[in-house]
Amino acid sequence: MVATTRPSWISDVVCRLWGDNGSLFDLSSQLREQLSTIKPQGNDLRLLAQELFQAATMTSHPDQRMLECIKMLAHSELISWTDLLRTITSFTHFQKPRCVVALCKLLEAELPHIQCPFSHISDCLAMTEAVIDVFVWIVEGILASKEHEDFEMVDVEGALFRTFSVFLSDPFVFRLMSLATKKYGGVITSSILNRLEELQCQEGVTLNYEELQRAFLKIFEPPKYENTEPTIKYNFRRSGIRSLTAVFSCFRVLAAVEEVADTMLLFGQINAISHHEIVSDMLHASFMILLEEQETRDNCKSSIEMFFYVKMPRVWAAMIKQGMKPESVVRGVQHMVSECRQVIDNVDSIVKDNTIRAIVRQLISERVMSDADGDKLIAQRNEQLKMIQGLACLTRDDVQRQTQVAVVLSAVQARHVIDKLWNMQEKLMTVLTRLIGSGGYAFDAFCSSYGLEGNLAEMSSKLASLNLLSESPSNVCVDRNMTFDLSFTMLTRIVYKYSSLTLDELVRDPRGGPDNTACAFYQWSSRYVKRISCNLQDSGEGDMPIIPPELKAAYKDRVLRLKERQLFWDPHTCNYGQLLHEMPIVGEIILDYFKERKHIEEDVARIFAAFRKANCLLVCIIQWLECQAPSEARRQMARCIKMVLEESVPDEKEEKDRWLFTRMVCRRQLDEMCECDSVIPPMTITLMAIAKRSFPTLHWRQVPDKEMLKKAWLYAQRQNWASPNVLHLIDHCNRAGAHKSWFEFYMHHMMKLRCPDVMNRAIETICACLLLEPQETLITACVLMVDFMMDKKSQVQFEVPYVIPLVKLLTQVMLMSVWIIDREYKKVNAWRSGEPKQKRIKMASDSQIHPSIKILQETIEVAVNKFVKESSQGSLYQPISSVCHIVRMIAGAPESEAKQLLLPYLKHLLFFQLARLEPGSISFELFATFCDPANEDHDLEKLKFLCLLRKSGGL
Known part of the structure; x- marks a missing residue:
């Protein structure tokens, strides 16, 4: 030494x-x-x-x-x-x-x-x-x-x-x-x-x-971080899960069962909603939607009933696999039967069924609930029904065989049968013909059954393959005319019913099947099907081709032959792809009759009735007419077609079923051209007096303005959830690419409530609406809120406690964003792991990640970088206070997978800079929340941060 x-x-x-x-x-x-x-x-x-x-x-x-x-x-x-x-x-x-x-x-x-x-x-x-x-x-x-x-x-x-x-x-x-x-x-x-x-x-x-x-x-056992923000406690019924149920039952109907279950659990975690409350709120929302949808929106009816009777029990089964206890389902259903009896009574009186018995039996069949628990709930509901005059008969078991639940369950069984018949055309067409009976409800239910696993595109691509196969007479096809007509009309119904699917997704098998974009349906719909979309191809907007007078003159004789029920095409030798290209000429000639007022309604009616052998051609004329400029002639022609569809019903059963199916497919388009009916009619059924509020009239391709959004906001606040009515307006904004307009409007209106309790209640509703189209909307929401809160000129939003709900909204936006990013990466990795080794080598490392997911991830990173940049200025001003609120809100959020995914995004440099500026607001436990306990480097960072707090006066 x-x-x-x-x-x-x-x-x-x-x-x-x-x-x-x-x-x-x-x-x-x-x-x-x-x-x-x-x-x-x-x-x-x-x-x-x-x-x-x-x-x-x-x-x-x-x-x-x-x-x-x-x-x-x-x-x-x-x-x-x-x-x-x-x-x-x-x-x-x-x-x-x-x-x-x-x-x-x-x-x-x-x-x-x-x-x-x-x-x-x-x-x-x-x-x-x-x-x-x-x-x-x-x-x-x-x-x-x-x-x-x-x-x-x-x-x-x-x-x-x-x-x-x-x-x-x-x-x-x-x-x-x-x-x-x-x-x-x-x-x-x-x-x-x-x-x-x-x-x-x-x-x-x-x-x-x-x-x-x-x-x-x-x-x-050091203390954990406890959020010291002003607590907000309120007695309002939670709106988030109910609003989210409307999202998945009416709009995102193609989401797989596992995705719905995952989302519900996430939403419950970040909002501290217990499992039995999730079950109860899902059931409550489903009953309210069933009640409202019976007479107002038949376009969604089959999807709603499929969700209620089949998908929701499977969602709960998936939630149990992810950790929810079966007792939560029993407790949630029990709460609904005991506390919301009036709602259930109203539904049962309309659908003429014991709905609790129907869903409990589905829960038993899915092994979500035991027979003993199910029998107790059914017995309790039967006792309630016996006390109501007119509903006591619903306690009998034979009643259910005649109700809609039987149709829904039959559609699920038919789906399994048809899956085995796609290569057996003769038997396949027999079953498909039966599905369009009863006005097409069975077909809607059949499509909805594919939404259980989110693979409707797989089925529609097979219909597109049939459409392509039957288009030309040179192809070998059983009953070519019937095959082309049914496949075209069915695909048109899917286009109208599932607006979230693009035409490319409809005709292409997502699992790598044949490319059917050459089929007549795709080629026609790309030009003439009008949809709300920011994509020009999907919107159907654009210049219509001008038909030369000489070509119209050449076709007049062909159109006149239709008056005598004489077809100007040969069903056995015609090429349907070429025939569809002639329909705009036919439509132009008929429209000229109405413009010149030289038509005789009976003659024109006979022309339209001649298409009963090829309903798809009449569908094409209706779609072409919809693309024309509004005029009195257009309205008169639409009224004539509507009258023919309603009155000239064929006697032969097969033709009658196809005719009624065609009428159902085009009803909304004809109604709008005739009378400009709204997509969302005035409510005819209400749960309570407070729910009976005026709602803005909205047309099929209309993008809501601020006045409409304001009425929808007030409607949602009074009802305390985002019902399908409200979501339809937001869906129209999303499809038109106007995500910013509705979110910015609702964010500012939330702040105008000026009551923290009511503001906090509105957050769940807004967050559920964000999941209507998650990626694009979350990107917009994150950018808008961060820019708004980092704006030095804005002062009012930082007044406590009004800043807390705003910060909570941004926190939930960030939590949902990182969760969606993680799920997308896991999905792609799982898909890659199932691919052959040779194919995986050819793929880029992130080639399958959707561009919007990458943008969403970059948006979160940019937001955090803005926080770091603002805190590095070295001066204490309003945005810094906002950043402190944000990190405290994230640290104090309920424990969830999403929270663990978000924590690594927050850089440690941010906390060191905030501790220098405002040491009293950034505690050691707060910083420790953003550190990994298993990471030794993070342990050293915590030690340095602790010494910084001591030196800065924070301890």
Whole structure:
């Protein structure tokens, strides 16, 4: 060992100070004067402190002046506080009781000032070791006090006991010791805890060492972060799950069961909604939607009933697989039967069925509920029905065989049969023909059954393949005319019913089947099917081709032949693809009759009735007519077609079913051209008086303006959920690419509520609406909110407590965003893992990730970078306060997978910068929430952050 040589000037300085009998002030001045003359280095100053300490404790009575000199060195930052602690703990002469008591008082007095630099981790680790040495030194002193009788004259044990407690209660020391348990756990256990146990076992113990040990053991279980934001408690019924149920039952009907279950659980986690409340709210919303949809929106009827009777039980089964207890389902259904009886009674009276019995039996069949629990619920509902005149008959089992649930379950069975018949055309067409009976409801239910797994595109692509196969007479096809007609009309129905699917998704098998974009349906629909879309191809907008007069003259004779029911095409030899291209000419000629007012309605009616052998051609004429400019002639022609479809119904059953199916497919388009009926008619059925509110009239391709959005907002607030009525307006905005218009409007209206409770209630509704089209809407929402909150000119939004709901909305947007990003990556990785090795090699690493997912991920990263940039300005202003609220809200969010995914996005640099600006707002526990407990580097970051808080005055 190399001995440390002590410069001679140190002894001279100490001796000179020792011999001076001046005041402490004079002594301090002399020391400063001498040090300024000598200009010693850091290590020499530490040696000086040690020499002063030896002089102070040389006798049994400590020299307070020397101790004051050491304190002056520490306060002047000539020596570090770590050096001060090490100097004190180097004292081992415990037989000097007055010196021990003096050192205890010194430690307690200087404890609030103890700190260390945080820029270098070595300084932080040195401080940690020095603090541990203090506790070890105190315990050794207590043990030594038991061995010296002289200690009885001075209460050394009590002084050491008190210093131990004072140090342990200091917030900085306690957190420092908690961090030290991972790296220095062995030393802490052997040198402190074990010795405290030893002290408890000694005879004649007068101090409560057991309580002291319990307090010390708390360092192994440090406190978690608790959100200190103003709490918002309200008694309103939660709106989020109910609104989300409307999203999945009426709009995102093609979402797979697992996706719905995953989303419901996520929404429940981030909003602290229990599992039985999720079940109850889903069931409650489904009943309300069933009640409203019976007479208002038959376009969604089959999807809603498929969701209610089949998909929802499967969703709950999937939720159970993900950790939900089966008892939650029983409890949720029980709550619904007991507390919402009036709603169930209204539904049962309309659908003429015992709906609780129907869904409970589905739950039993899906093994979600036991027979015993199911029988109890059915018995309870039967007792309720027996008390209502007119509904008592619904308790009989034979009633269910005649209701819609039977049709829904039959459609599910038919789907499994048809899946086996796609390569057996003759049998396939027989089954498909049956599906279009009953006005097409069975076909809608059949399509909805594919929505259970989200693979409707797989079925529609097979219909497109049939359409392509039957287009030309050169192809071998069983009953080519019927095949083409049915496949075209069915695909048209799917286009109208499932607006979220693009034409490319409809005709292409997502699993890599044949490309059917050459089929007549695709070629026609790409030009003439009008849909709300920001994509020109899907919207059907554009210049219509001008038909030359000579071409129209050549076709007039062909159109006139239709009056006599004589077709101008040969069903056996015609090419339907070419025939469809002639329909605009036919439509133009007929429209001219109405423009010139030379038509006779009976003659025109016979022309339209002639298409009963090829309904798809009449569908094409209707779609072409819809693309024409509004005029009186257009309206009269649409009324004539509508009249023919309603009155000229064929007698032959097969033709009749196809005719009625065609009428159902085109009803909305004809209604709008005739009378401009709204997509969402006035409510005819209401659950309660407060729900009976005016709602804006909305047409099929209309994008809502601000006035409509305002009425929808008030409607949603009064009903306390986003019903399908409200979601239709938002869906129109989304499909038109106007995500910003509705979200910005609703965000500002939420802030105008000016009541934190009501604002908080509205957040769940808005978040559920965001999931109507997640990627694009979340991107828009995140950008708008971050820009709004980082705007230095905006001041009103930062008034507490009104800022809290706004911050909560942004937090939930970020939570949902990272969750959706993670799910997309997992989906793509799972898909890649199932591909052959040769195919995987050819694929780029992220070629299958949707572009919107990448943009969403970049949006979250940009938002965090903005927070970091604003906090790096070095000045405290309103946006910084907002950032503090955001990080506190994220840290205090309920535990969920989404929260764990979001935490790594928040950079540690952000918290260091915020702690410098506003140390009182960023606690150590808050920062620890954003660190990985298993990451050693993060442990060091926590240690540096703790030292920063101490130095900045946060602890």
